[in-house]
Amino acid sequence: MRCVFKPIGRWFGLRPRPQRPIVTTEEDFLLEKAFEAAQGKKGAQHKPSVDTLSKLARQANRSEREVERWWRQRTRADKPTSLDKFSESGWRCTYYALAFAYGCWCLSDKPWLFDTMHCWYNFPHHDMTNDVWWYYMIELGFYISLTFSQFLDVKRKDFWQMFVHHIVTIMLMAFSWTCNLTRIGTL
Numbered sequence: 001m002r003c004v005f006k007p008i009g010r011w012f013g014l015r016p017r018p019q020r021p022i023v024t025t026e027e028d029f030l031l032e033k034a035f036e037a038a039q040g041k042k043g044a045q046h047k048p049s050v051d052t053l054s055k056l057a058r059q060a061n062r063s064e065r066e067v068e069r070w071w072r073q074r075t076r077a078d079k080p081t082s083l084d085k086f087s088e089s090g091w092r093c094t095y096y097a098l099a100f101a102y103g104c105w106c107l108s109d110k111p112w113l114f115d116t117m118h119c120w121y122n123f124p125h126h127d128m129t130n131d132v133w134w135y136y137m138i139e140l141g142f143y144i145s146l147t148f149s150q151f152l153d154v155k156r157k158d159f160w161q162m163f164v165h166h167i168v169t170i171m172l173m174a175f176s177w178t179c180n181l182t183r184i185g186t187l
Contacts, residue, residue, distance in 0.1 A: 005090035006083060014083040027060035031067065035074050047071065080154040088154055095142065102138070103186070106131040112183045119183040126180055135186060136177060143169045 010016070034056055038048065048056065048071060057064045110132075112118035147166040156162065176185035 005087040008090070009083045009086040012086075014086055015081060016083050017077070017081050027062065028070075030060050031056060031070055032074070035071065084154055099139065099142070103135060106135045107186055110183075110186075112187070116187070119181075119187075124180040126183060128182055132182060132186055136173065136182060140170065140173050143173070 006016075034048075034052075038052075047068075053064050053067055057067045060067060062070075107113045110118075143166050147163065147170070150156075150159065150162060150166070173185060176182060
């Protein structure tokens with residue numbers, strides 16, 4: 001889908017990722033190493049302390065201002081651009097729109113959509129139709145893929161909350177499948 005949404009984003013005028021500073025000299029390698037070490041510390045990648053800055057400037061044979069500029073450019077190179085966010089949002093919007101449309105089509109002829117008492121008639125001996133089976137499998141596959149792909153996608157502030165959300169969603173779907181509560185699960 002990125003092959004679809006990135007060109008659309010560029011057509012709308014969104015710019016791609018700025019180029020990372022090229023590590024060519026030993027001094028650049030030293031700065032890169034310090035940057036990577038500081039990434040684990042909260043807020044460290046935004047601006048190093050004055051002491052760290054002067055120490056890096058001495059080691060890299062550069063002025064403090066040059067090290068500050070290098071650090072700022074390096075930080076900006078790791079941030080997701082509007083084009084990256086547009087591409088990811090476009091893919092998710094497309095999936096959710098198609099899943100919603102398929103869910104509406106799938107449930108349109110089911111009696112439990114309009115009268116939830118049908119979820120309990122003859123429980124737990126409910127037959128599962130092919131369209132409901134596919135609806136469940138597609139949704140389950142999507143949430144499993146999100147669980148793994150969020151490690152590769154744009155890092156978010158709510159990373160762990162979303163990770164827990166995906167795991168809980170998978171567990172709820174597995175529970176409703178196991179207990180034959182698929183009528184409730186499709187609602």
